[in-house]
Amino acid sequence: MSISIDLAGQVAVVTGGGSGIGEAISKTLARAGASVGIADLSAESAERVAKEIAADGGQAVAAAVDIASRESIEAGLAVIRSALGPVAHLVNNAATWSVKPFADHTPTEIDRVIGVTLTGTMAVTQAALADIVAQAGSIVVISSDGARIGERYMSVYAAAKAGLIGLTKSLAREVGRYQVNVNAIAPGTTNTPGSAGFIEQAGGQEKLARAYPLGRIGEPQDIANAALFLVSPLSSWMTGQVLSVSGGFTMV
Numbered sequence: 028m029s030i031s032i033d034l035a036g037q038v039a040v041v042t043g044g045g046s047g048i049g050e051a052i053s054k055t056l057a058r059a060g061a062s063v064g065i066a067d068l069s070a071e072s073a074e075r076v077a078k079e080i081a082a083d084g085g086q087a088v089a090a091a092v093d094i095a096s097r098e099s100i101e102a103g104l105a106v107i108r109s110a111l112g113p114v115a116h117l118v119n120n121a122a123t124w125s126v127k128p129f130a131d132h133t134p135t136e137i138d139r140v141i142g143v144t145l146t147g148t149m150a151v152t153q154a155a156l157a158d159i160v161a162q163a164g165s166i167v168v169i170s171s172d173g174a175r176i177g178e179r180y181m182s183v184y185a186a187a188k189a190g191l192i193g194l195t196k197s198l199a200r201e202v203g204r205y206q207v208n209v210n211a212i213a214p215g216t217t218n219t220p221g222s223a224g225f226i227e228q229a230g231g232q233e234k235l236a237r238a239y240p241l242g243r244i245g246e247p248q249d250i251a252n253a254a255l256f257l258v259s260p261l262s263s264w265m266t267g268q269v270l271s272v273s274g275g276f277t278m279v
């Protein structure tokens with residue numbers, strides 16, 4: 028006997044799907060049969076990932092989307108809906124961050140990090156929610172362990188990511204009656220283009236890995252496996268949860 032996950036006929040949108048964790052999630056959901064809408068600020072990255080999915084036998088469409096703009100979100104979702112159909116699953120993965128002492132953040136930098144990471148995620152979720160409710164789909168939010176245990180020099184980002192945990196839990200209570208699951212993943216440090224500078228500043232992968240009970244930092248596929256589980260029927264009785272995927276670094 029074997030267990031398989033079959034998402035054929037279901038449309039999943041992944042924000043920030045053109046790089047790192049979002050790319051791995053897009054490719055993993057496509058391998059499970061989903062039709063994937065890759066919504067990324069970088070049209071070039073989104074196109075590359077969509078082409079690689081197609082070359083692997085999957086179905087994907089790229090859309091250039093800035094989640095900080097409601098107009099851009101609506102335009103991107105229109106492209107995805109017309110190519111693939113209504114959205115069943117949304118993976119809110121796009122974010123932005125700044126690494127510096129809290130006191131040094133300018134109001135503009137605070138607005139940018141909150142505007143993309145927190146407000147932008149809420150805007151995408153609002154834009155896709157009616158589709159997701161109609162199909163009893165799911166929402167996965169990529170938060171961060173920085174929101175749960177704190178991260179020096181990333182206070183504004185951690186505040187935005189903590190806001191996403193509040194959104195996850197409250198929305199889960201609101202839409203549970205429609206059989207929509209809303210869960211969050213809190214990754215530990217994961218080896219992506221976006222985290223390369225942070226990893227270098229922290230002394231490199233090997234040094235960081237010493238703090239991880241499982242002896243290594245994360246790979247994008249580690250997070251994608253958890254996202255697949257949360258999108259799939261295997262997690263149908265889970266909602267409002269925050270799953271740390273962090274090699275045991277955070278145990279809460």
Ligand SMILES: NC(=O)c1ccc[n+]([C@@H]2O[C@H](COP(=O)([O-])OP(=O)(O)OC[C@H]3O[C@@H](n4cnc5c(N)ncnc54)[C@H](O)[C@@H]3O)[C@@H](O)[C@H]2O)c1
Pocket residue numbers: 042043044045046047048049066067068069072092093094095119120121122123143147169170171172213214215216217218219220221222
């Ligand atoms: N890598 C880590 O160590 C780590 C740890 C915890 C949480 N996370 C979270 O995982 C997610 C992915 O991070 P990553 O490390 O893969 O980053 P990454 O930089 O490799 O990829 C992020 C992608 O998001 C896109 N993006 C950025 N701003 C956008 C916007 N306004 N609209 C649409 N797309 C936008 C980028 O173009 C890029 O393709 C983020 O939410 C991040 O906060 C990462």
